[in-house]
Amino acid sequence: xxxxxxxxxxxxxxxxxxxxxxxxxxxxxxxxxxxxxxxxxxxxxxxxxxxxxxxxxxxxxxxxxxxxxxxxxxxxxxxxxxxxxxxxxxxxxxxxxxxxxxxxxxxxxxxxxxxxxxxxxxx
Amino acid sequence: xxxxxxxxxxxxxxxxxxxxxxxxxxxxxxxxxxxxxxxxxxxxxxxxxxxxxxxxxxxxxxxxxxxxxxxxxxxxxxxxxxxxxxxxxxxxxxxxxxxxxxxxxxxxxxxxxxxxxxxxxxxxxxxxxxxxxxxxxxxxxxxxxxxxxxxxxxxxxxxxxxxxxxxxxxxxxxxxxxxxxxxxxxxxxxxxxxxxxxxxxxxxxxxxxxxxxxxxxxxxxxxxxxxxxxxxxxxxxxxxxxxxxxxxxxxxxxxxxxxxxxxxxxxxxxxxxxxxxxxxxxxxxxxxxxxxxxxxxxxxxxxxxxxxxxxxxxxxxxxxxxxxxxxxxxxxxxxxxxxxxxxxxxxxxxxxxxxxxxxxxxxxxxxxxxxxxxxxxxxxxxxxxxxxxxxxxxxxxxxxxxxxxxxxxxxxxxxxxxxxxxxxxxxxxxxxxxxxxxxxxxxxxxxxxxxxxxxxxxxxxxxxxxxxxxxxxxxxxxxxxxxxxxxxxxxxxxxxxxxxxxxxxxxxxxxxxxxxxxxxxxxxxxxxxxxxxxxxxxxxxxxxxxxxxxxxxxxxxxxxxxxxxxxxxxxxxxxxxxxxxxxxxxxxxxxxxxxxxxxxxxxxxxxxxxxxxxxxxxxxxxxxxxxxxxxxxxxxxxxxxxxxxxxxxxxxxxxxxxxxxxxxx
Numbered sequence: 001x002x003x004x005x006x007x008x009x010x011x012x013x014x015x016x017x018x019x020x021x022x023x024x025x026x027x028x029x030x031x032x033x034x035x036x037x038x039x040x041x042x043x044x045x046x047x048x049x050x051x052x053x054x055x056x057x058x059x060x061x062x063x064x065x066x067x068x069x070x071x072x073x074x075x076x077x078x079x080x081x082x083x084x085x086x087x088x089x090x091x092x093x094x095x096x097x098x099x100x101x102x103x104x105x106x107x108x109x110x111x112x113x114x115x116x117x118x119x120x121x122x123x
Numbered sequence: 124x125x126x127x128x129x130x131x132x133x134x135x136x137x138x139x140x141x142x143x144x145x146x147x148x149x150x151x152x153x154x155x156x157x158x159x160x161x162x163x164x165x166x167x168x169x170x171x172x173x174x175x176x177x178x179x180x181x182x183x184x185x186x187x188x189x190x191x192x193x194x195x196x197x198x199x200x201x202x203x204x205x206x207x208x209x210x211x212x213x214x215x216x217x218x219x220x221x222x223x224x225x226x227x228x229x230x231x232x233x234x235x236x237x238x239x240x241x242x243x244x245x246x247x248x249x250x251x252x253x254x255x256x257x258x259x260x261x262x263x264x265x266x267x268x269x270x271x272x273x274x275x276x277x278x279x280x281x282x283x284x285x286x287x288x289x290x291x292x293x294x295x296x297x298x299x300x301x302x303x304x305x306x307x308x309x310x311x312x313x314x315x316x317x318x319x320x321x322x323x324x325x326x327x328x329x330x331x332x333x334x335x336x337x338x339x340x341x342x343x344x345x346x347x348x349x350x351x352x353x354x355x356x357x358x359x360x361x362x363x364x365x366x367x368x369x370x371x372x373x374x375x376x377x378x379x380x381x382x383x384x385x386x387x388x389x390x391x392x393x394x395x396x397x398x399x400x401x402x403x404x405x406x407x408x409x410x411x412x413x414x415x416x417x418x419x420x421x422x423x424x425x426x427x428x429x430x431x432x433x434x435x436x437x438x439x440x441x442x443x444x445x446x447x448x449x450x451x452x453x454x455x456x457x458x459x460x461x462x463x464x465x466x467x468x469x470x471x472x473x474x475x476x477x478x479x480x481x482x483x484x485x486x487x488x489x490x491x492x493x494x495x496x497x498x499x500x501x502x503x504x505x506x507x508x509x510x511x512x513x514x515x516x517x518x519x520x521x522x523x524x525x526x527x528x529x530x531x532x533x534x535x536x537x538x539x540x541x542x543x544x545x546x547x548x549x550x551x552x553x554x555x556x557x558x559x560x561x562x563x564x565x566x567x568x569x570x571x572x573x574x575x576x577x578x579x580x581x582x583x584x585x586x587x588x589x590x591x592x593x594x595x596x597x598x599x600x601x602x603x604x605x606x607x608x609x610x611x612x613x614x615x616x617x618x619x620x621x622x623x624x625x626x627x628x629x630x631x632x633x634x635x636x637x638x639x640x641x642x643x644x645x646x647x648x649x650x651x652x653x654x655x656x657x658x659x660x661x662x663x664x665x666x667x668x669x670x671x672x673x674x675x676x677x678x679x680x681x682x683x684x685x686x687x688x689x690x691x692x693x694x695x696x697x698x699x700x701x702x703x704x705x706x707x708x709x710x711x712x713x714x715x716x717x718x719x720x721x722x723x724x725x726x727x728x729x730x731x732x733x734x735x736x737x738x739x740x741x742x743x744x745x746x747x748x749x750x751x752x753x754x755x756x757x758x759x760x761x762x763x764x765x766x767x768x769x770x771x772x773x774x775x776x777x778x779x780x781x782x783x784x785x786x787x788x
Contacts (some may be wrong), residue, residue, distance in 0.1 A: 022766050093761055100759025 006047035013040035015038045027091040038070045126176045127185050134171045134250040136162040141244035148236025151614035159459040160222045174208040195311050202256030205609030206451050210253045213458045214376050218246040220588045227582035229664040245271035258307045258317045268377045269296050276364040280423045282672040288363040295357040297349020306340030326390045328457030332547050338398030351382030352409040355432045362424040363671050366469030374461035379454050382438045386447040396538050402443035403541035407548035410436035411421035414555025418691040419702035421684035422478050423468050436464030438521050440545035445537045446525035453518035459595035460506040467500035470581050473663035478670040481652045485572035495586040499593045504564050504597050508557040508629050517600030520617035523549050527621050553625050557632030562691050565640045639690035646688040
């Protein structure tokens with residue numbers, strides 16, 4: 001099989017994932033997009049491993065690592081999303097802006113007011 | 124002990140006493156008094172031993188060189204001749220008297236320990252100046268005295284007057300010390316040595332290259348230290364210090380250092396006729412001006428201060444006509460009777476509870492309260508007015524005789540103009556001196572009005588010291604026939620013409636003042652002038668401090684009081700307000716120095732606040748604005764950050780590829 005097929009497929013998958021990370025609002029969908037990007041990389045690793053006829057199969061070994069890391073990452077990520085949802089009643093990424101800089105001079109007051117706004121949001 | 128060892132011990136003992144007093148003052152208060160009195164007393168005894176050992180014979184001159192300097196060497200040199208031996212006796216005796224007096228005068232003062240140590244240090248520095256044979260070592264003693272004077276004048280630093288006076292004393296004397304330092308350098312460069320004997324030798328053999336310049340530079344330092352016009356303004360203000368300090372520093376010793384240095388270096392000054400004329404004119408202005416100013420002062424100690432300035436003018440006048448024997452003779456007698464006058468004034472201020480002559484002239488019976496001070500001060504005032512047979516008469520006649528000798532052309536190398544200047548101003552000053560001495564005596568002891576407050580008997584030691592100083596005041600003049608052996612050999616016996624003239628003028632001055640007093644004293648009852656009388660049980664130091672602090676608020680000025688019954692007011696007429704403020708010399712200094720310095724300070728403040736700080740503030744503002752701009756990018760939306768990150772990475776990647784392939788560049 002020609003190397004172009006898996007490579008093009010990987011590019012498509014990565015771009016889809018990238019678009020999802022940058023554009024989706026729902027945190028779960030963002031996590032899924034991250035998975036897509038990781039798997040595009042995995043596909044590349046396997047494809048190039050075969051094409052280069054590597055005797056040690058380093059690409060395939062690395063793929064196994066990536067899958068493991070991805071599984072751990074998605075586990076923690078989903079737990080965070082779950083907690084954020086419980087606290088905020090929403091998991092929209094573009095509404096989680098607590099770390100935004102306020103305009104001049106409002107810094108101190110903003111950090112002081114933070115607990116209040118959170119409390120209101122939970123209520 | 125050889126003469127050298129003894130002479131070395133003389134300045135060393137008070138110095139060690141001062142060091143020990145400073146260190147032990149807090150820990151062992153019981154040792155403070157012995158440490159103050161005993162080293163000074165021992166030093167005084169040793170000065171007598173040195174004087175007896177020297178005996179007016181040839182000068183003892185020894186030196187040791189500590190380390191080579193590469194150019195003109197500096198020696199630890201000792202030079203004991205007749206002048207030095209007798210001066211040291213005066214310093215030792217007066218310092219001992221002052222230390223004894225202070226034990227009673229400042230007996231409850233919380234800062235007595237440091238005070239006594241500073242007085243000891245001062246004594247040691249003065250003795251160093253007297254005995255040293257090297258100008259650099261002399262300068263060390265000279266400056267140590269300056270700083271001690273600063274601390275001691277500011278002893279009552281709680282009062283504004285004392286703080287201002289100590290600063291003024293320090294700054295004005297320093298103003299003279301800078302030219303003095305340059306003068307010493309110039310002199311040493313011309314003569315090739317700092318040793319006084321070496322300098323005098325080279326003056327005698329081949330002369331100096333710049334005699335006038337050197338003499339005038341040295342004269343500036345002498346004017347500062349010895350309170351001569353135009354640098355005399357610090358001395359009357361320095362009366363804000365305790366009375367024993369005034370007696371020691373501002374009458375008998377420190378101000379005498381300037382005269383003593385000129386006496387030691389007289390051939391250097393005599394090498395330049397211009398310098399002698401300047402000295403004579405300076406002395407004349409100082410004498411007459413201070414006599415007029417003394418007549419207008421209300422503070423008893425300021426009268427004495429101006430009289431000190433005037434008597435120092437006599438000594439400088441004697442030096443200007445080339446007779447250092449007469450100058451040092453007057454220095455010795457003046458040291459004795461002026462110390463007595465100041466210490467007596469301390470007793471009077473304590474007894475009256477005020478330092479104002481106007482207030483004292485409205486008290487009856489002050490003389491009965493303090494009989495010891497009454498008799499001793501009366502005799503000291505007679506000595507000051509140069510009435511025979513007291514000490515001041517002989518020394519002042521020696522000065523006037525020397526001036527007359529020079530005026531008639533009898534002195535070789537001395538301009539006749541200098542002689543005439545000194546003679547005329549000296550006679551005029553004799554009149555003024557007698558006038559203010561009489562005024563002081565009449566106002567203090569012959570007041571009329573309420574009974575003087577009863578402070579009980581004065582401490583025994585204070586009265587005893589007065590009687591100790593009474594002896595030389597009475598009898599020092601009788602040594603005139605023997606002193607020429609110790610000095611240059613020129614006769615110091617009074618000449619008939621000047622004696623009759625001087626005494627006659629002095630008696631006339633006294634009588635005129637008495638007549639004026641008889642005329643004005645009736646007014647005293649009609650214009651009551653109150654005084655802030657200190658608590659009768661207050662120690663003398665505290666009473667004086669109160670008097671100094673309250674004089675300006677009560678009478679409107681530190682110098683004068685609005686008293687129509689003052690005979691000085693009648694005698695001076697329209698001059699009185701000007702004389703009271705020292706002929707506005709302070710105002711001139713304010714216009715010449717204080718205002719320009721203040722204006723310069725304002726300018727510097729403006730430059731610092733408005734110009735330099737603008738740059739500093741600008742340097743802070745620019746990063747703040749940049750920061751504010753960058754903060755707008757912090758929206759809190761993670762996806763925006765990631766988008767920016769991606770865009771940045773892409774740009775970097777494209778750039779890296781382009782550079783790697785070489786197509787972009």
